[in-house]
Amino acid sequence: MQITSPAFKANARGALADPHLQEALGHVRSGFIDKRQKAVDALPEFDALRDSARAIKDHTLAHLDLYLEAYEEKVKAAGGRVHWAETAADARSLILDICRAAGARTVTKGKSMITEEIGLNEFLEKEGIRPVETDLGEYIIQLRGEHPSHIIAPAVHLTKNQVEADFRRAHHHLPPTRDLSEPASLLSEAREVLRAEYFAADVGITGANFLVAETGSSVIVTNEGNGDLTQILPRVHIVVASIEKIVPTLADTSQILRVLARSATGQDMSVYTTVSTGPRRAEDPDGPEEYHVVLLDNGRSSMLGTEFQDMLRCIRCGACMNHCPVYHAVGGHAYGWVYPGPMGAVLTPSLIGVDKSGHLPNASTFCGRCEAVCPMHIPLPKMMRHWREREFARGLNPAAQRYGLKAWAFFARRPRLYHLAASFAIPALSAFGGAQRRFRYLPFAGGWTKHRDLPAPESRTFLQQWRDREAGKQEART
């Protein structure tokens, strides 16, 4: 997909002025947060499970090469095949080869962010293969030619009226007088239309929430059941997953499952947790005849051993964006690539470069809610700071910002000079503040005063006032 992250500021302005988007985002603010809190409060062991989940991923990442090898061996033993892909382009062509060998014309897809990352749909279409998204939200945005705006609720940026208009446009074989005013009727219509697609598909493609080294299994977690119909009805099942999805054992999977659904949607368990191992057995009456796993690196191996390694613990629950004031304000599309919100602000620079996505780690108030709710204890604000430092070190910020920061740093490293300068500047600003005690405009601070007033400071600096206060206390005691 086209990267618009460099235009984050313009994207955000557009998002703030979009009334449909702002109406839809209201549902994010009210929906996810309370549900998660209720589910977390109901499980006394939740925090212990978070610690356990973090330890599992840390252990796995530290031994990732060995777990990948063990996993591959088990997949083969169960009759499946593992295809290794270094880049997105490699993964696309491996998938195309499997589809071509299967004579595929239609491919159904379960919800998968990794196939968004590699731009699979556009690629398959260009090659004459029709991809059909089957998750309700993914189906809706595919009809609109859009990309997900949220990693677990891809159509969260839309209102039901917009969906109704899309269905009337796309399903023109159905009577135009039908009632589609409620979400329930929209869901029924999508269910009916997609049922036929499952049976028509030659290949089903899913992602994976986990790859289990102990058994060579892939695990998907869904609520709709579309991922299951996608993988049991076509003749060929392809799993596309990145290398950090590995966990050692099924017992480890249980640990992480307990924090995943609670953090994502506030459920104790998602409706369908499906563990798939190899193709159907000789005696099985249903299931795919071929089972392929495309294992993608796409930059992750370079994150290991760096200050961004912790990001590879991410289980894509979406809690960070559900709790992010910036995401609440601008939605997911403003971030300009596949992964939005705080996790995207850290992961996107790793995957497409900080030169293209430097705005994302800056689009944060550092309120810290993302880290507080992250089930894997990923220090997201700290890693955004690392990206800001790298951006500065590589000279990617605008000149005015760089010189401003350098000037500030010059004073900040010289406390005496800093206090001296402040003791002149603060009373001067205070004097110019006028009766309103605020500035409508201030030279060199246009970026701030363009959107809001700057309060005028008190007549003396904080440290001067503090000293007087402490001296006053001292006097009172003696």
Added chain:
Amino acid sequence: MSAREAILNKVRSSLGTAPGDAARAEVVAKRLADAPAGVVPARGQLADKERVALFCEMAEKVSATIDRVKKRADVPKAVSAYLRSKNLPASVRMGADERLREMPWSGVKSLEVKSGPAGPEDEVGVSHALAGVAESGTIALHSGVDNPTTVNFLPEHHIVVVEAKDIAGDLETVFSSLRQKFGKGKMPRTLNLITGPSRSADIQQTLLLGAHGPRALHLVIVDGG
């Protein structure tokens, strides 16, 4: 160099390790062999009766419906009563599971029992669960001729027979019973852990049942043998 070697080499060089490090290999082999349990919630650790009660409570919380019968032979009547209450045709699809097959289906008048995997025309599927999980109201089913996976997903109504003695406190117990059944490190093609009927909240965060899988999940719990 193959893509496989290239990726593994990059991983090793980022981690600052070399292939053939025996100590690391041993750590991994041990973890895979032992599969240590982590934190298991106290919630499901209950005596038999309370565990089954918790299972029912959790399953109902996620919109499954529940019927409890005394013995296996009572199941066909319970299924028939469910079909009538929902105005469904007297026809069910099921696999070759002996526990289901041995039930007196012929005792229920004019009920059609179709065997084999499900197709698009089937409205009601009947399965026998491998196990239940009390902590979350989840049922476990695995693929095979006994309980084909399509029966779990294609019909609009999924009726699942769960024996009270198979209801475990936690997920870990179910994984170890699978290990006993299939062998360590081996799995059936598909293991389905199902917690309530299919649902979606993709349109305006409005939760709706019956997205792509069954609109209704009905659990028949057999308390005795």
